[in-house]
Amino acid sequence: MWTSENLDYEGAIYRPPSEARSIILQATVGCAHNRCTFCASYKDKRFRIKDRTTLEADLKKAARLYRGVKRLFVADGDALIMPMGEWRWLLPAIRKYLPWVERVGTYATGIAVRKKSADDLRWLHDNGLNIVYLGVESGDPETLATIRKDSTAEQLMEAGQKLKAAEISVSITVLLGIAPPGRSPAHARETGRLLTAMDPDYVGALSVIVCEGTELARRVYGGEHSVSNPQELLRELRQMLAHTHLSAGLFMANHASNYLPLKVEMPAGKARALELIDAAIEGKTPLRPESYRAL
Structure with a gap:
């Protein structure tokens, strides 16, 4: 495991699982949006951009x-x-000091992509930004509004397509169990349709975790949102995957939060993955124990 204890970090640092062995450079502090109901990651931070002296x-x-x-x-x-x-x-500075780095990635929100022109994104690609991790969470308009995302489904679709047009690899995160009461089928179906329209390189489906201090936690305790059980999450995952048609890439549900770890090579592995989900729903395949989820 690589450590970066001597670099300048403020607060807890979060990164995608695929960046576990990457150099982590904290160029900004916090999240500019920071209003999503389920997210506690940046509540203790006020967004700002670090100065170039610190980054250099x-x-x-x-x-x-x-x-x-x-x-x-x-x-x-x-x-x-x-x-x-x-x-x-920043990107030329990375190239100057770390010429051996072959891939640079970052998190993005829909509005962050929309603020960049096609020429901006092409420049970012040409100067070393290889992959963007975009939190989509849902393709269902009502769910997106309820969880206070910064973008509509149409805007998220546009953002994903803009990144793809610039040849920047796109990794999308979606959430199981985040839909308001009664919206699970629509959330699963519309998320699959949005993913199909975006056609990302990677999809990561995570099960939502209720974090203390969030608006989602308040809604759960107040009876406004119910926590999905494993069977409900599996049914939602099945419907989402069934409605997702990617030209290539990976659809992954192998995060620690998921009860049935899946890594699906699309489109060839989709039918087999649906069979595995069905077997799990029917109780024929063991699920990951709660203790293994370690959440």
Whole structure:
């Protein structure tokens, strides 16, 4: 496991599972939106962009500490929101101090992508930004409004398509169990349709975790939102996957929060994955024990 204890970090740092062995460079602090009802990750932070002096010092440290590490992740929650002037300084600086880095990734919100022009995104790609992790959560308009996302389904679709047009790899996160009461079928169906329209390179389906201090937790305790049981989550996952038609890529439900770990190569592995979900729903396949979820 790579550690970055000597770099300048403020608060807890979050990164995608696929960036576990990456250099983590915290270019922004917090999340510019920071209003999603389920997210507690950045509640203790006020969004700001770090100064270039701090970032340059971190890059110099990383050059000494992580020589040969080929991936770098730009944190925090939606670092793509940084103005292009910051990116036009940062990506060449990464190339200058860490010439061996082959892939740079970052988190993004829908609005962060929309604020970038097609030319901006093409420049980012051409200068080393290889992958963007976009939190979509749902394709259902009512669910998106309820969880206070910064974008509509149409806007998220546009964001994904803009990234793809710029040849930036797209990794989408969606949430099982996030729909308001009675909306699970629509959430699953419309999320599959949105994923189909976006045609991302990767999809990660996670089961929502109710975190203390969030608006979602308040709604659960107040009886406004119910926590899905394993069978309900599996049925939602099945319907979502059934309505997702990707030209290629991976559909993954192998996060620690999921009861049935799946890694589906699309489209060839989809039929077999649906069979596995059906077997789990029927009780023929064991689910991940709660203790293994370690949440």
